[in-house]
Amino acid sequence: xxxxxxxxxxxxxxxxxxxxxxxxxxxxxxxxxxxxxxxxxxxxxxxxxxxxxxxxxxxxxxxxxxxxxxxxxxxxxxxxxxxxxxxxxxxxxxxxxxxxxxxxxxxxxxxxxxxxxxxxxxxxxxxxxxxxxxxxxxxxxxxxxxx
Amino acid sequence: xxxxxxxxxxxxxxxxxxxxxxxxxxxxxxxxxxxxxxxxxxxxxxxxxxxxxxxxxxxxxxxxxxxxxxxxxxxxxxxxxxxxxxxxxxxxxxxxxxxxxxxxxxxxxxxxxxxxxxxxxxxxxxxxxxxxxxxxxxxxxxxxxxxxxxxxxxxxxxxxxxxxxxxxxxxxxxxxxxxxxxxxxxxxxxxxxxxxxxxxxxxxxxxxxxxxxxxxxxxxxxxxxxxxxxxxxxxxxxxxxxxxxxxxxxxxxxxxxxxxxxxxxxxxxxxxxxxxxxxxxxxxxxxxxxxxxxxxxxxxxxxxxxxxxxxxxxxxxxxxxxxxxxxxxxxxxxxxxxxxxxxxxxxxxxxxxxxxxxxxxxxxxxxxxxxxxxxxxxxxxxxxxxxxxxxxxxxxxxxxxxxxxxxxxxxxxxxxxxxxxxxxxxxxxxxxxxxxxxxxxxxxxxxxxxxxxxxxxxxxxxxxxxxxxxxxxxxxxxxxxxxxxxxxxxxxxxxxxxxxxxxxxxxxxxxxxxxxxxxxxxxxxxxxxxxxxxxxxxxxxxxxxxxxxxxxxxxxxxxxxxxxxxxxxxxxxxxxxxxxxxxxxxxxxxxxxxxxxxxxxxxxxxxxxxxxxxxxxxxxxxxxxxxxxxxxxxxxxxxxxxxxxxxxxxxxxxxxxxxxxxxxxxxxxxxxxxxxxxx
Numbered sequence: 020x021x022x023x024x025x026x027x028x029x030x031x032x033x034x035x036x037x038x039x040x041x042x043x044x045x046x047x048x049x050x051x052x053x054x055x056x057x058x059x060x061x062x063x064x065x066x067x068x069x070x071x072x073x074x075x076x077x078x079x080x081x082x083x084x085x086x087x088x089x090x091x092x093x094x095x096x097x098x099x100x101x102x103x104x105x106x107x108x109x110x111x112x113x114x115x116x117x118x119x120x121x122x123x124x125x126x127x128x129x130x131x132x133x134x135x136x137x138x139x140x141x142x143x144x145x146x147x148x149x150x151x152x153x154x155x156x157x158x159x160x161x162x163x164x165x166x
Numbered sequence: 167x168x169x170x171x172x173x174x175x176x177x178x179x180x181x182x183x184x185x186x187x188x189x190x191x192x193x194x195x196x197x198x199x200x201x202x203x204x205x206x207x208x209x210x211x212x213x214x215x216x217x218x219x220x221x222x223x224x225x226x227x228x229x230x231x232x233x234x235x236x237x238x239x240x241x242x243x244x245x246x247x248x249x250x251x252x253x254x255x256x257x258x259x260x261x262x263x264x265x266x267x268x269x270x271x272x273x274x275x276x277x278x279x280x281x282x283x284x285x286x287x288x289x290x291x292x293x294x295x296x297x298x299x300x301x302x303x304x305x306x307x308x309x310x311x312x313x314x315x316x317x318x319x320x321x322x323x324x325x326x327x328x329x330x331x332x333x334x335x336x337x338x339x340x341x342x343x344x345x346x347x348x349x350x351x352x353x354x355x356x357x358x359x360x361x362x363x364x365x366x367x368x369x370x371x372x373x374x375x376x377x378x379x380x381x382x383x384x385x386x387x388x389x390x391x392x393x394x395x396x397x398x399x400x401x402x403x404x405x406x407x408x409x410x411x412x413x414x415x416x417x418x419x420x421x422x423x424x425x426x427x428x429x430x431x432x433x434x435x436x437x438x439x440x441x442x443x444x445x446x447x448x449x450x451x452x453x454x455x456x457x458x459x460x461x462x463x464x465x466x467x468x469x470x471x472x473x474x475x476x477x478x479x480x481x482x483x484x485x486x487x488x489x490x491x492x493x494x495x496x497x498x499x500x501x502x503x504x505x506x507x508x509x510x511x512x513x514x515x516x517x518x519x520x521x522x523x524x525x526x527x528x529x530x531x532x533x534x535x536x537x538x539x540x541x542x543x544x545x546x547x548x549x550x551x552x553x554x555x556x557x558x559x560x561x562x563x564x565x566x567x568x569x570x571x572x573x574x575x576x577x578x579x580x581x582x583x584x585x586x587x588x589x590x591x592x593x594x595x596x597x598x599x600x601x602x603x604x605x606x607x608x609x610x611x612x613x614x615x616x617x618x619x620x621x622x623x624x625x626x627x628x629x630x631x632x633x634x635x636x637x638x639x640x641x642x643x644x645x646x647x648x649x650x651x652x653x654x655x656x657x658x659x660x661x662x663x664x665x666x667x668x669x670x671x672x673x674x675x676x677x678x679x680x681x682x683x684x685x686x687x688x689x690x691x692x693x694x695x696x697x698x699x700x701x702x703x704x705x706x707x708x709x710x711x712x713x714x715x716x717x718x719x720x721x722x723x724x725x726x727x728x729x730x731x732x733x734x735x736x737x738x739x740x741x742x743x744x745x746x747x748x749x750x751x752x753x754x755x756x757x758x759x760x761x762x763x764x765x766x767x768x769x770x771x772x773x774x775x776x777x778x779x780x781x782x783x784x785x786x787x788x789x790x791x792x793x794x795x796x797x798x799x800x801x802x803x804x805x806x807x808x809x810x811x812x813x814x815x816x817x818x819x820x821x822x823x824x825x826x827x828x829x830x831x832x833x834x835x836x837x838x839x840x841x842x843x844x845x
Contacts, residue, residue: 059829060719061808062764063815063841071808071821071829076469078821078829080809108810164811 025146026126035115043155050103081112186212195531198254225277234288319410329408334375338399356383468804475825524552550600557705567675579616613697619690652676713798717766720830729782759793763841
């Protein structure tokens with residue numbers, strides 16, 4: 020394992036929840052956060068692609084992170100959100116159970132070697148940030164949403 | 167800053183080069199068939215413009231090629247050379263080289279290009295002409311044109327004229343500069359009357375190593391000789407008093423008119439500016455717009471179209487709720503007005519994106535000419551309806567399929583001249599490509615008068631390739647059998663040539679056309695010829711579609727491929743070879759259950775329903791029935807591509823947003839049918 024720090028500088032992360040776990044993505048990758056809206060499924064597409072939504076006249080694909088991470092599906096609730104993130108192939112939405120807060124992560128808070136995270140494959144993870152009251156899995160966004 | 171400016175000019179230069187090269191190619195091809203002075207003039211002007219702008223940009227190889235072209239063209243213009251295939255080839259080779267150089271420039275690789283062979287060839291052609299010319303007329307360089315003699319004779323009446331004959335060293339590199347220095351020297355001490363050759367020719371360096379200046383001066387002749395002799399690269403300078411030849415008498419009264427002498431030094435700056443000014447005026451009131459900007463405009467209008475539908479729907483809901491409200495009526499009026507304006511706006515922007523199909527057609531004459539020469543055939547290509555306009559997205563996409571069909575016609579369709587004569591046909595084959603509008607479509611026909619397609623052979627090939635069983639093939643009509651030429655891997659060419667005949671191609675042509683929502687058809691009469699017909703939508707951005715619901719998802723089936731819709735009873739469905747079919751007016755039509763073909767879960771139990779909605783779609787000549795859950799209606803939709811993120815999904819060609827703000831999928835009819843076959 021490399022000893023180089025995961026973060027070279029302080030980074031603001033948008034924190035969201037999937038089940039009991041907290042995940043963080045770099046705030047600069049987040050375009051906006053929207054409430055759940057009608058998602059049109061695309062029969063025949065990859066299972067983790069939940070469908071398309073209308074974002075002000077543009078159609079953007081939505082990825083279900085639960086399916087992607089192999090978590091059991093849950094009913095959508097009032098707190099379910101779509102985080103619209105920027106990717107190389109245009110904007111992509113990710114469905115999460117809830118968006119909780121924005122935190123500032125210091126480089127020295129991040130552990131490069133992920134301990135065994137119950138459900139998430141190591142390739143999706145940049146590192147684990149230890150905050151006072153919680154552990155945040157910092158996501159490697161491109162890996163996490165890739166096919 | 168300087169870089170930025172340069173790149174701006176570079177874009178302009180590249181655009182101009184594109185345009186001028188286009189003109190050059192068109193006109194050169196026409197010139198070969200019927201050389202006219204006017205055409206030569208046009209070609210010459212285009213080459214000249216290119217020379218000027220490439221010089222200004224510092225692309226010297228480019229400028230050199232155009233310069234040699236110009237020399238050759240000038241000889242053609244002057245009648246010293248005749249337009250032959252050899253010369254046309256050379257000119258076309260120049261254009262190829264210029265495009266290649268332009269490509270390198272566009273890629274930022276500069277204009278370094280090995281063109282010396284071409285340049286030599288051009289010079290040889292030009293030299294051949296001048297040598298011939300010289301031996302024909304036997305004229306010596308000192309002999310003056312009659313026009314000049316007349317002019318000088320007039321002027322000589324007002325006082326003596328000196329003549330300086332200046333010979334430059336044989337390999338002088340900057341002849342014009344030397345001539346210019348000599349002219350300057352004259353202007354310092356005397357008045358220039360005329361030059362031979364004239365100012366333009368001097369400027370263009372169209373003279374051997376001799377030129378003559380005619381001027382007035384009081385200074386002694388020896389002084390002039392010394393002055394000219396001091397100019398670099400001057401080999402010899404002779405100054406004498408010019409005397410008019412005895413047989414040219416100065417016309418009476420003409421002497422009063424003192425025309426200003428042609429002084430090249432004052433001209434070069436003014437002339438090109440004048441020329442461009444005139445050309446700009448010719449093109450009328452137009453503005454160049456970046457294509458990306460038009461695309462963005464189209465997107466915005468697309469969104470407006472969606473909102474228009476949405477507002478109309480909300481208005482309808484409100485109207486039913488608040489029946490007597492005054493404002494509801496006003497809203498309805500405003501909505502309908504907005505709807506009308508939106509449609510007009512949409513039309514206008516569509517028109518702004520339209521290009522004449524000429525832009526595609528223009529590629530054909532060259533291709534047909536070269537190919538026909540290569541395979542030893544004589545072919546006359548006729549292009550009709552080049553001004554028919556369609557959206558640039560379609561223009562971009564149909565070029566290659568059309569080229570492929572044409573190539574087939576040239577290679578396989580038209581017979582060699584001997585064979586044509588034996589068949590009692592004119593020696594020269596004919597291919598007609600025509601375009602016309604038909605409703606909201608464009609129809610392009612490619613018709614040749616060649617040998618036609620051998621249906622028996624197609625049938626045999628289809629059986630060999632396992633596309634159809636021998637018994638089934640016997641029952642197929644000729645028209646149906648011809649459809650097999652669009653099947654993959656089937657070529658009826660006896661020999662594979664370099665050009666075509668490998669059996670890849672027509673299938674790709676058809677799938678490309680279908681991707682555009684178009685239809686391709688073929689008719690052929692043995693011995694008489696073959697005709698391909700393409701029917702394409704005018705635009706790819708907005709289509710009319712039939713909205714259907716399948717497994718809870720709304721699909722839009724492009725109206726172009728919808729033939730009719732039916733409500734059928736379960737009992738009407740029969741099975742043939744384990745495939746479901748229905749009989750429509752006596753024609754057996756295969757059924758594809760859309761939900762199952764698209765692999766939707768839990769849809770098989772729907773088979774127990776009593777009644778089904780069926781959308782009959784036409785793919786090429788085939789008719790297929792798509793079983794859907796519900797018909798929703800017909801609507802204009804704006805096509806949005808599926809995000810690259812989603813990738814290719816079978817049966818879906820794109821997405822759109824409906825009036826209620828929900829997303830619908832656009833059905834790819836061919837895709838669904840192949841899914842259905844695989845299932």
